[in-house]
Amino acid sequence: MLEMLVLEASAKTPSISFNGENGQLELHGRSIPENSVEFYKPLNDWLDRYGSSPCSITVVDVKLEYFNTSSSKCILDLFKKLEKINGSGTEVKVNWYYEEDDEDMMEAGEDYQAIIKLPFTMIEVEEI
Amino acid sequence: MSLQKVYSLYKTMDEENLILSFKGVVTAELLASILQIIETKMVSSNESPRIRKKVFNILVECLQNLHHHADDYPDGRTALVTIAKEGNTFIVRTGNYIDNERAEDLKVRLNIINTMDKEGLKEYYQNSLESSVVSSKGTAGLGMIDIARKSGNKLDFEFLKIDNERSFFCLNVKID
Numbered sequence: 001m002l003e004m005l006v007l008e009a010s011a012k013t014p015s016i017s018f019n020g021e022n023g024q025l026e027l028h029g030r031s032i033p034e035n036s037v038e039f040y041k042p043l044n045d046w047l048d049r050y051g052s053s054p055c056s057i058t059v060v061d062v063k064l065e066y067f068n069t070s071s072s073k074c075i076l077d078l079f080k081k082l083e084k085i086n087g088s089g090t091e092v093k094v095n096w097y098y099e100e101d102d103e104d105m106m107e108a109g110e111d112y113q114a115i116i117k118l119p120f121t122m123i124e125v126e127e128i
Numbered sequence: 129m130s131l132q133k134v135y136s137l138y139k140t141m142d143e144e145n146l147i148l149s150f151k152g153v154v155t156a157e158l159l160a161s162i163l164q165i166i167e168t169k170m171v172s173s174n175e176s177p178r179i180r181k182k183v184f185n186i187l188v189e190c191l192q193n194l195h196h197h198a199d200d201y202p203d204g205r206t207a208l209v210t211i212a213k214e215g216n217t218f219i220v221r222t223g224n225y226i227d228n229e230r231a232e233d234l235k236v237r238l239n240i241i242n243t244m245d246k247e248g249l250k251e252y253y254q255n256s257l258e259s260s261v262v263s264s265k266g267t268a269g270l271g272m273i274d275i276a277r278k279s280g281n282k283l284d285f286e287f288l289k290i291d292n293e294r295s296f297f298c299l300n301v302k303i304d
Contacts, residue, residue: 069270073262101178
């Protein structure tokens with residue numbers, strides 16, 4: 001059984017809850033570390049292990065208030081991994097949350113949607 | 129500094145409507161402190177969430193640029209950052225040393241960015257995001273495009289040639 005990946009939020013990194021038992025993956029908060037590679041590496045490693053025996057449905061909830069350009073590339077890499085496992089034992093769905101009037105975050109979701117072949121649902125909320 | 133200069137510095141900062149100014153080495157800790165101060169100030173002065181997020185995002189990119197390039201110059205690691213509010217417009221200004229070769233590359237990139245409209249920047253960002261590689265420092269080469277996109281204004285910049293090796297790079301980002 002794949003262990004859960006749980007990380008608490010910090011001033012520069014989001015909280016992470018990746019559950020291999022029910023296929024619910026969540027990133028929540030802000031992602032603005034100076035060097036995001038270090039932070040995202042365990043997430044990528046976890047996804048590699050998850051991909052070998054995924055749940056039939058994988059739901060990724062991205063609830064980011066802010067992210068920097070260093071993180072944007074790492075987030076793209078996460079989506080690329082999810083794109084690869086999609087259709088091979090699991091169906092991946094992405095829920096992209098953004099706050100009302102946050103056009104920038106909505107557009108950021110559209111950027112990934114344009115690059116990644118996964119179904120994205122854009123969800124506007126009052127507060128993330 | 130003479131006492132008169134203290135007053136003239138105060139006057140300058142006052143006239144320029146500076147909310148915050150810093151000159152020094154932009155460390156990770158300092159960066160976090162500046163962000164926290166600005167976030168608190170913007171909440172207490174009831175800025176809209178939209179402008180708060182834009183200023184915060186742009187400031188993150190500007191400060192992290194300064195942080196990542198601080199080591200390029202052992203003798204000139206310090207940089208200048210100011211944040212001003214003029215009317216309803218926020219202006220983030222940065223100044224730092226850069227070697228002349230890098231200055232030329234940056235100038236070309238900034239000029240390309242400034243020819244683009246909103247849609248052009250979106251496309252440029254998406255293409256750059258797809259092809260970018262994160263360096264060992266954590267930079268992805270997307271910062272300036274992101275800053276231009278979020279500011280919604282042309283980037284105002286200048287490279288002041290100091291000597292045969294280096295220039296002083298000044299960047300003004302308007303957010304309204």
